[in-house]
Amino acid sequence: MKFGVVRFPGSCDDVDALRAAELVGEAELLWHADRDLHGVDAVIVPGGFSYGDYLRAGAIARFAPVMESVAEFAREGGLVLGICNGFQVLCEARLLPGALLPNVSLRFVFRQVELAVARAEGPFTGACEPGERLSIPVKHTTGRFYAPDDQLDALDASGQVLLRYAPGHNPNGSLRDIAGICNEQGNVLGLMPHPEHAVDPLTGSIDGLKIFASMRVHLDDRVLAF
Template sequence: MNFAVLVFPGSNCDIDMYKAIEDSIGQPVDYVWHTDGDLSKYDCILVPGGFSYGDYLRCGAIAQFTNVMKAVVKAAEEGKYILGICNGFQVLTEARLLPGALLRNNGMKFRCHQTVLKVENNTTAFTRDYAEGELITIPIAHGEGNYYCDEATLKELQENNQIVFRYEAGNNPNGSLDDIAGISNKAGNVVGMMPHPERAIHEILGSADGKKMFTSILSAWREKHDAAAIR
């Protein structure tokens, strides 16, 4: 399975993401620069955290216009797996691959610490190795992680089981609507989340709970790949 880690000017979690793939599932992974418009080689595209283009205008607002994001939109339409983390989540909302927006944290401060998430949907390609309702420890590092959408969109997310992760009840670090920490598109092949699973691969870092996200993606791809081969 081939993974792409996108790199924008200002990305600073791209190396973390690359190493997470190497250490958790040992699959081929490449850095792909923002000017590249061809992602046909890749089965999963990872949009990392950081401050793409300095987060000028809005977080992720400039990155959405790059050649590589046009290719990401095409890849998403083809059913490839897309995962955006932190700034990557912001980029995916700006590119309209996911609904809603990320606002300033309600405390108006950058938050960087471990958080407890509840796995709300374990049927996606990114969460199948978790149990539904499982509590996992994943770190956050963001100043604009306050997820917001209008009432109609929230109702749709709830009814379609598109809320993938919530912050543990009573421990919402940023004021995010409905305690939302991560969502998917309707098809389930695009997921965005504010917490950083790529920083939760080794117990020595405080948690290895993020590893199952990457093993989930690999097992989902293998199942899909094997089914296609049989046909």
């Protein structure tokens, strides 16, 4: 199975995402100006500062030619993972509910955080144990997840919150400690922490691999089911 990693002008975590994906499958870069997704089985929208974060983080990238194809791919049930700036892009593209606001501290945060797996099933967290803690780094200035109260209630009720910051680890003031949410259909995940930076013992944790491995297992199962 093959992952496609989008590269926008200003992406900076595309190479790490590519490398992480290559640990569980094949992977190639997708250029922002190219509508062709090259037949990939899953798309990763990586971190960085797409289009300089001008106006609002993710606001311009949403209109990149590749994003039209990514949106269509998502509507057809394709797996899409948005990490950090990728999460912001997916929210701006309305592929995910909510928005990311400046951190309450107004500062760039860069640290290892503990995540609690709120739902250990489905395409992105199926390889995790219920209640498992993942140690994964965050690095962002605009990561405070916001949605109106009624939308937050709906997210909780439908089990769309897959990852929360463990108590005491919320680095940005995200409402209800939300670190990662999926869409209603469950095939699009956005998260602020960087699983692609936690795949090698050299950098202290390999917990991020669980996200990529979950995607791999999910896609393999889907193939077997046919």
